[in-house]
Amino acid sequence: MSTYARQTAQARNVALPSSLEEAVAALAAMPTAVPVAGGTDLMASVNAGLLRPAGLVGLGRINETRGWQYADGAALLGAGLTHARMGRPDFAALIPALAAAARAAGPPQIRNAGTLGGNIVTAAPTGDALPVLAALEASVLLAGPQGNRELPVSHLLTGMDPLRPGELLAYVRVPLLHAPQTFLKATGRTGPGRATASVALVLDPARRGVRCAVGAVAPVPLRPLEAERWVASLIDWDGQRTLAPEACTAFGEYVAGACIPDPLPGEDGTPAPELPPAAIQLRRTVAALARRALGRALA
Amino acid sequence: MTGPDAATATPAVGTPVATEKTDAATHGLGVSLPPTDALAKAQGTYPYAADLWAEGLLWAAVLRSPHPHARIVSVDTTEAAAMPGVRAVVTHDDVPGDATHGRRVADRPVFAGDTVRHHGEAIAAIAADHPDTARLAAAAIQVEYEVLEPVTDPERAFSAEPLHPDGNLIRHIPLRFGDPDAVGEVVVEGLYRVGRQDPAPIGAEAGLAVPRPDGGVELYVASTDPHTDRDLAAACFGLEPDRVKVVVTGVPGAMGDREDSGVQIPLGLLALKTGCPVKFVATREESFLSHSHRHPTLLRYRHHADAEGRLVKVEAQVLLDAGAYADTSSDALAAAVAFAAGPYVVPHVFVEGWAVRTNNPPSGHVRGEGAMQVCAAYEGQMDKLAAKLGLDPAEIRMRNVMATGDLLPTGQSVTCPAPVGELLKAVRDADLPPLPVDDDESQWLLPGGPEGAGEPGAVRRGVGYALGMVHMLGAEGTDEVSTATVRIHDGQATVICAAVETGQGFTTLARQIVQEVLGVEEVRVLPSDTDQPPAGASARGRHTWVSGGAVERAAKMVRTQLLQPLAAKFGMSVELLTIADGKITSYDGVLSTTVEEELAGKELWATAQCRPHPTDELDDTGQGDAFVGLAFCAVRAVVDVDIELGSVRVVEMAVAQDVGRVLNPRQLAVRIEAGVTQGVGMALMEDLRAPRGIVKRPTLTGYSLPTALDAPDVRIVKLVEERDVVAPFGAKAVSAVPVVVSPAAVAAAVRAATGRPVSRLPIRPQHAVAKPQQV
Known part of the structure; x- marks a missing residue:
C-alpha cells in the first residue's frame, strides 16, 4: 500500500531459496539478512521505519516446510504452515487447540500469510499459537550452518536458548495426544483482535495429565504447574473423565492466581500493595477462560 | 404524513424505500440512483x-515532535540539508x-x-x-x-500556566434557562466520560503541490472545504488567495475535516x-498524530424530575478537551451546551460548558461533535431516573419528548418537524430480534467472535x-452559502459546484436534482476546485x-430559459410544460x-x-436562535454481553429517523448504517489513548475500528418524512444523527x-462485567 515500501524493496538484496538447505546457505552468505516468511509483523516494522534489513531471505518458496508429516507418535509441522492451513478441519482433527488458535489469529488476510514459524520467532506476548505449543510441550527443530538441533519451544521463547546466528526455524514437533484440547481467547471485541488473555488446555490421558498455558498476560506463555497437577489428580482417568463444576471453578481461580500473583509485601515489612483494578479484571478473565477451557475439554 | 408504508425501509430484506416515484423510475428524486464512481472504487481503479x-x-x-510539551531551544537543519538528494x-x-492559522x-x-x-506537532518539513x-x-x-510538564487533565487546564498566548x-458558555431554584421530587446525579474517537479515514492524508509559473501554487489534496483551506494556506504562504488553487482529488473517506494544515501548508x-x-x-501513524479527533469530554449531570418522571430541571457541567489548539472547539461546545438536555421538554436548564486547552492530541470537527458526548450523558441520566422511579426506560422518555413548537434551552423555538415521540414509538414497538434458541449452538455468534471464548x-x-x-449546517451566525452552476447542451446537463463529494453522495444527489428539474437523464458533475x-x-x-438547493435553483433557471420561448410561441405559461426523458410536452399533449x-x-x-436564514450567536447566558435546523433520531440497541469476560456484541440496532424527505433511499440507508457503525465503534472500542500526552499505538492494530463481525444488523424501522419547509426539498441531513445517538443506545x-x-465510553470489558454475586 505504501509507496515507501515498494521502493525500499527494490534497492535491497533478496534471496529466494527453494529448499531449507539453500536457505541456510543464503543466510550464511548474507549474515545481515533477515529471513521473512509471511511478513505480517516484519514488513509492518519495515514500513514503519523501525527496521531496515540489509537483505531479505524469503522463505515462501520452501515447499518442504509448508506441510506436516508424522514421526514417532508426533506431528512434525513445517515452520511455513500458514494459520489458514492450520485452521482447516483435517489439521483440527490432529491438533484441535492449535487449529483453534490459528482460526482466532487475526483477520483472513493475516491468517493467509502468517506462519507458525513466524509466530514463534516473533514471540509476541499475544502470539496465539504460543500458549498452545507451551501446553503441548512442543519442541522446535532448528537448521543452521553447524547442523540441526532440537530444543523445547519454551527454551526458545524465554530466551534460555535463543536462535544462533544463521539458524532457521525449520519444524515444530508436536506430540499427538488423541484427546480433547481447547484454546480460548478473550479480546474484548467480536471482530479479530489481539488477545487480552488466552488459555490453551490439553488432556494427556496416556500420562494422566492436564496441561495448561496462559498467553498474553506475560511476555511468554505461563504454565500453572501446581494447578495442572492438582486438577489431574481429581480426574477419574479410567472412567468418564468428568469433574464437578465447583472443581472447574476452583481450577480457574488456581490458574489465575498463579499467573497473576498477589504483590509481595515489601522487604522492609510494609504490607503488600493491593492488586490494581486492571490486574483484578485480568485475573477474573483468566479464571473464566481456564474454567471454560477445562469444562469444554472434559465435556 | 401520507402513505405510512412509503416511509418504512427494511434494507435487511433488500427492499428499497418506495417513495412517490413508481418502481419503473430510474432517475430523478426519490430513486436509488447508484453513484457513478462506485464501480471504479470497488475495482480499485478510482x-x-x-x-x-x-x-x-x-x-x-515531516519531522514531528516526540514530546507533548516542550520548549524548542534550537533546530539545526544543516546536516539534513546537506544530505544528497535533499x-x-x-x-x-x-x-x-x-x-x-486556524x-x-x-x-x-x-x-x-518556540x-x-x-x-506529533510538525517542526520541519523536507523535500527530497x-x-x-x-x-x-x-x-x-x-x-x-x-x-x-504536559497538562493532560482538562480539569487542571484552568489553573495551569497558559500553554498558549x-x-x-x-470558550465558556454559562447557559441559564428558567428558574435556578426549581427542584424536583426525584434527583439523580452522574459523572460521564467520553473518550477520544479518531475519524480514522481509511485513506491517510496525502497530496501533491505543483508550483505555477506565476509564482502561485496548486494544491491537489483531498480537502473537504477547499476554499477555507485555500485561504488559510494562502495567508501562510504570503500570497493572494487567487494565486493559490486547491484542486480536490479523490477523497478516501472523511468523518471530519481532512487535509488541513498538516498536509497542504508544508507541501505548498x-x-x-x-x-x-x-x-x-x-503514514498511518502520522495521520493519527496530526489530524483532529473527537473531543474527549467530562460531563457532570444532575436531573430533577417529578414523581411521574417529568423532567423539572437539568443541571450540567460539560468540559471539552480541545487539545493544543482551538480549531472548531467553540462550535462543538455550542452544540454540547445547547443540546445538553436532549430532545426533551425541560423547563429549567443550567449548563456550564468549557472548552479548554491541554497538551493532548488536537480535537476538532468529527461529525456529531458536542451533540454525541452530551447524548451519552443525558441518556445515561434518563436510565438512572427510570431505575429510580421504577419506570420503563422507553416510557420515561416518552413522557418527556419534545415536539415542534417546544423551546430549546437556548430559548430557540423548534420550528422544524420534531417527531421525537413518533420515532421512539417506532423503535419501541418494533419486533425484538429472536433469541437463537432453536439454532445449532455452534452457529451462534457470541460476544468475543466466532473463535472467541463466549459461553x-x-x-x-x-x-x-x-x-x-x-x-x-453551521451554527451561530456562520454564513452558510453555496453556489452552483448548471449547463445544458446537446441533451445533457453539467453541474459545476465546489461542494466536495466525500462519499456522502452529493454528486449523486446533484444528478438526481437536475434529472428531476430538467428531465434529462445524462448529468455530469464536474470535479471541485477553488x-x-x-x-x-x-x-x-x-x-x-x-448545495442541493443551489443546484435546484440553477436548474430551474435553466429550465425557464429553455421553455420560455416555447411557452411564448404557444401562448401558455412555462408551468404547463413538462420535461421528461428528454421530451418536452404540454399539459394538453398538443406540443x-x-x-x-x-x-x-x-x-x-x-x-x-x-x-438559508441567518442565525445568532449564543449570548453570555447561552441564549439565541443559533441553529438553522435540527434532525432527530431514536435508536433501540440489543446487545449480548458475556458478563464474566465483559465482551459485548451488538446484535441489532433499530433506527427510526426524522429525514424530512427521502431523496435516494439506498444512499440514505447506507448513510444511516455507516453512522450507526461509527457510533458502535465509539461505544465499544474506538479510543485513541494518550497517557501523559503521548499517543499510544497510533496504528490500526492499536486503534480498533469495527469490522464486519463487530458491526450490528442495522434495521431501519421507520423514516419519518415530515418535510422541513425551510429546507430545499424538505429534506434533512441524515449522516450525523445516528452517530450521535448510537453510542448512548449501546x-x-x-x-x-x-x-x-x-x-464511560468506550465501554471497556471491566465495565461490562456483572458484579460477582450476579454471575
Missing part, C-alpha cells in the same frame, strides 16, 4: 489523492506569510516555533528526490528540546521553495433506548441543504418536442446561490444486560 503523480516530483517528509528544508522561520481562531503555528504543544531520503533527512534534523480557556511551502512538484503521503450460559441480552438530536465559487465545507449535512431539438445546438447556463443496552452503571 484515483485517490495518494495516487497522484507529476513528472520530476519530490517527496516530502532539496529543501522548511521550518518555522521559512513561513513567509502568517505564522499561525479555522476559527488563528492560534496554530504552521511549524512549532514551543511544542502536542505529541526519494521518500526514504526525505524521511532519513527529517530524522537527521537536530532539535534541542527543553521538555516541559491565547490562554487555556478557549516546499513546492514554492524548490520550484518542483512535491508529493506527500502520510451461552454467561451471555445476557440487554435492550436499551436512546434519543438524540443534532443541528444541521476556481469555482465557494460551496463551503462538506460537514453537518450542509451540501444536501445549501411535443425534444430538449435537443429545442436547444438547437445552443448552450444554456445558469448560476444560483442558496443561503450504553443503555449494556446497562440493562449487566446492571452496571456504564458511565
Whole structure:
C-alpha cells in the first residue's frame, strides 16, 4: 500500500531459496539478512521505519516446510504452515487447540500469510499459537550452518536458548495426544483482535495429565504447574473423565492466581500493595477462560 | 404524513424505500440512483489523492515532535540539508506569510516555533528526490528540546500556566434557562466520560503541490472545504488567495475535516521553495498524530424530575478537551451546551460548558461533535431516573419528548418537524430480534467472535433506548452559502459546484436534482476546485441543504430559459410544460418536442446561490436562535454481553429517523448504517489513548475500528418524512444523527444486560462485567 515500501524493496538484496538447505546457505552468505516468511509483523516494522534489513531471505518458496508429516507418535509441522492451513478441519482433527488458535489469529488476510514459524520467532506476548505449543510441550527443530538441533519451544521463547546466528526455524514437533484440547481467547471485541488473555488446555490421558498455558498476560506463555497437577489428580482417568463444576471453578481461580500473583509485601515489612483494578479484571478473565477451557475439554 | 408504508425501509430484506416515484423510475428524486464512481472504487481503479503523480516530483517528509510539551531551544537543519538528494528544508522561520492559522481562531503555528504543544506537532518539513531520503533527512534534523510538564487533565487546564498566548480557556458558555431554584421530587446525579474517537479515514492524508509559473501554487489534496483551506494556506504562504488553487482529488473517506494544515501548508511551502512538484503521503501513524479527533469530554449531570418522571430541571457541567489548539472547539461546545438536555421538554436548564486547552492530541470537527458526548450523558441520566422511579426506560422518555413548537434551552423555538415521540414509538414497538434458541449452538455468534471464548450460559441480552438530536449546517451566525452552476447542451446537463463529494453522495444527489428539474437523464458533475465559487465545507449535512438547493435553483433557471420561448410561441405559461426523458410536452399533449431539438445546438447556463436564514450567536447566558435546523433520531440497541469476560456484541440496532424527505433511499440507508457503525465503534472500542500526552499505538492494530463481525444488523424501522419547509426539498441531513445517538443506545443496552452503571465510553470489558454475586 505504501509507496515507501515498494521502493525500499527494490534497492535491497533478496534471496529466494527453494529448499531449507539453500536457505541456510543464503543466510550464511548474507549474515545481515533477515529471513521473512509471511511478513505480517516484519514488513509492518519495515514500513514503519523501525527496521531496515540489509537483505531479505524469503522463505515462501520452501515447499518442504509448508506441510506436516508424522514421526514417532508426533506431528512434525513445517515452520511455513500458514494459520489458514492450520485452521482447516483435517489439521483440527490432529491438533484441535492449535487449529483453534490459528482460526482466532487475526483477520483472513493475516491468517493467509502468517506462519507458525513466524509466530514463534516473533514471540509476541499475544502470539496465539504460543500458549498452545507451551501446553503441548512442543519442541522446535532448528537448521543452521553447524547442523540441526532440537530444543523445547519454551527454551526458545524465554530466551534460555535463543536462535544462533544463521539458524532457521525449520519444524515444530508436536506430540499427538488423541484427546480433547481447547484454546480460548478473550479480546474484548467480536471482530479479530489481539488477545487480552488466552488459555490453551490439553488432556494427556496416556500420562494422566492436564496441561495448561496462559498467553498474553506475560511476555511468554505461563504454565500453572501446581494447578495442572492438582486438577489431574481429581480426574477419574479410567472412567468418564468428568469433574464437578465447583472443581472447574476452583481450577480457574488456581490458574489465575498463579499467573497473576498477589504483590509481595515489601522487604522492609510494609504490607503488600493491593492488586490494581486492571490486574483484578485480568485475573477474573483468566479464571473464566481456564474454567471454560477445562469444562469444554472434559465435556 | 401520507402513505405510512412509503416511509418504512427494511434494507435487511433488500427492499428499497418506495417513495412517490413508481418502481419503473430510474432517475430523478426519490430513486436509488447508484453513484457513478462506485464501480471504479470497488475495482480499485478510482484515483485517490495518494495516487497522484507529476513528472520530476519530490517527496516530502515531516519531522514531528516526540514530546507533548516542550520548549524548542534550537533546530539545526544543516546536516539534513546537506544530505544528497535533499532539496529543501522548511521550518518555522521559512513561513513567509502568517505564522499561525486556524479555522476559527488563528492560534496554530504552521511549524512549532518556540514551543511544542502536542505529541506529533510538525517542526520541519523536507523535500527530497526519494521518500526514504526525505524521511532519513527529517530524522537527521537536530532539535534541542527543553521538555516541559504536559497538562493532560482538562480539569487542571484552568489553573495551569497558559500553554498558549491565547490562554487555556478557549470558550465558556454559562447557559441559564428558567428558574435556578426549581427542584424536583426525584434527583439523580452522574459523572460521564467520553473518550477520544479518531475519524480514522481509511485513506491517510496525502497530496501533491505543483508550483505555477506565476509564482502561485496548486494544491491537489483531498480537502473537504477547499476554499477555507485555500485561504488559510494562502495567508501562510504570503500570497493572494487567487494565486493559490486547491484542486480536490479523490477523497478516501472523511468523518471530519481532512487535509488541513498538516498536509497542504508544508507541501505548498516546499513546492514554492524548490520550484518542483512535491508529493506527500502520510503514514498511518502520522495521520493519527496530526489530524483532529473527537473531543474527549467530562460531563457532570444532575436531573430533577417529578414523581411521574417529568423532567423539572437539568443541571450540567460539560468540559471539552480541545487539545493544543482551538480549531472548531467553540462550535462543538455550542452544540454540547445547547443540546445538553436532549430532545426533551425541560423547563429549567443550567449548563456550564468549557472548552479548554491541554497538551493532548488536537480535537476538532468529527461529525456529531458536542451533540454525541452530551447524548451519552443525558441518556445515561434518563436510565438512572427510570431505575429510580421504577419506570420503563422507553416510557420515561416518552413522557418527556419534545415536539415542534417546544423551546430549546437556548430559548430557540423548534420550528422544524420534531417527531421525537413518533420515532421512539417506532423503535419501541418494533419486533425484538429472536433469541437463537432453536439454532445449532455452534452457529451462534457470541460476544468475543466466532473463535472467541463466549459461553451461552454467561451471555445476557440487554435492550436499551436512546434519543438524540443534532443541528444541521453551521451554527451561530456562520454564513452558510453555496453556489452552483448548471449547463445544458446537446441533451445533457453539467453541474459545476465546489461542494466536495466525500462519499456522502452529493454528486449523486446533484444528478438526481437536475434529472428531476430538467428531465434529462445524462448529468455530469464536474470535479471541485477553488476556481469555482465557494460551496463551503462538506460537514453537518450542509451540501444536501445549501448545495442541493443551489443546484435546484440553477436548474430551474435553466429550465425557464429553455421553455420560455416555447411557452411564448404557444401562448401558455412555462408551468404547463413538462420535461421528461428528454421530451418536452404540454399539459394538453398538443406540443411535443425534444430538449435537443429545442436547444438547437445552443448552450444554456445558469448560476444560483442558496443561503438559508441567518442565525445568532449564543449570548453570555447561552441564549439565541443559533441553529438553522435540527434532525432527530431514536435508536433501540440489543446487545449480548458475556458478563464474566465483559465482551459485548451488538446484535441489532433499530433506527427510526426524522429525514424530512427521502431523496435516494439506498444512499440514505447506507448513510444511516455507516453512522450507526461509527457510533458502535465509539461505544465499544474506538479510543485513541494518550497517557501523559503521548499517543499510544497510533496504528490500526492499536486503534480498533469495527469490522464486519463487530458491526450490528442495522434495521431501519421507520423514516419519518415530515418535510422541513425551510429546507430545499424538505429534506434533512441524515449522516450525523445516528452517530450521535448510537453510542448512548449501546450504553443503555449494556446497562440493562449487566446492571452496571456504564458511565464511560468506550465501554471497556471491566465495565461490562456483572458484579460477582450476579454471575
